Amino acid sequence: MSLNNGKESKADKRHKKILRFFDHKDKLKVTELSSSLEVTEETIRRDLEILEEQNFLIRIRGGAIEKKSEGFETPALERERKYLPEKNAIAKKACSFIEEGEIIAIDASSTCLQIAKNIENKPLTVITNSIQVSIELAKKKKITVILTGGYLRHESMSLVGVSSDKVINDYHIDKFFISSAAIHSEWGISDSHEMQAKTKKRIADLSESIIVLADHSKFDQKSLVRWLPIENVRMVITDDALSKEQLDRYQEKVTEVIVVNPEI
Incomplete structure (x- = not known):
């Protein structure tokens, strides 16, 4: 995610906000993100696709879950x-x-x-x-x-x-x-x-x-x-x-x- 290459775009700011939602939820829904960020569901789907390509999350039906680190065992x-x-x-x-x-x-x-x-x-x-x-x-x-x-x-x-x-x-x-x-x-x-x-x-x-x-x-x-x-x-x-x-x-x-x- 190109968050530090000059001025942040609206999409970059939105991507940051999406990832911060994982601080409070394990699973994010497209409908809820669309409402919270005041953009269309299609825009959210594109955002999730980009974030998945950058290895931040995994898309599932209707939303996304956070990408887990491999090789680490949670207590x-x-x-x-x-x-x-x-x-x-x-x-x-x-x-x-x-x-x-x-x-x-x-x-x-x-x-x-x-x-x-x-x-x-x-x-x-x-x-x-x-x-x-x-x-x-x-x-x-x-x-x-x-x-x-x-x-x-x-x-x-x-x-x-x-x-x-x-x-x-x-x-x-x-x-x-x-x-x-x-x-x-x-x-x-x-x-x-x-x-x-x-x-x-x-x-x-x-x-x-x-x-x-x-x-x-x-x-x-x-x-x-x-x-x-x-x-x-x-x-x-x-x-x-x-x-x-x-x-x-x-x-x-x-x-x-x-x-x-x-x-x-």
Whole structure:
């Protein structure tokens, strides 16, 4: 964005204002920007296109979300608060696919934490490397919880490392519910931390079915370590902010893509 090359144009000033809206919102709508900045929706769409080309944001249906930095893992408590309505709706849908008596795995992510909060108290075995997930499930006496062990990563409150892999090595897992830092239709599933990615990959190798839970901000992104081809995913559950073009692209790669409407 050429903000310092001489006198700022009206467009440059508008672009600055658009980016400042991200200080207060995770998702910007074309209609709201048009009203706030007193320009046409077509002008806003052109602005968002320019800002996307300059790597400041990602356009979605009806608006835009902020561009994330690759290779950085947001602390667990901060991630838990972000896109909470979307994550809650996605997790509730995921819970509908969990059957009594199954052995499932839940990874250490803010989205999958919502599964632990919403899951019915029924006979299940849950394998997890998440401290937060285990604490939530401890409230539900019918669920057997197996912690993988390993080294504690404070940023994600997860257990990783060789000892974690040894614990889970002989388990059979019916369904593995995961989220991830980034999802890409060609690059696949990737994460910002190598040991975290290795632990997820080991659990995935033992699982009959892999179900990805991801809000719209995770799509068309690449993070540091690729650990799972997109074709290995059985199902993706996401919110309704993806464009039709994005949905079509991922439906070509994944057996089933389910879209939910968050309660905002």
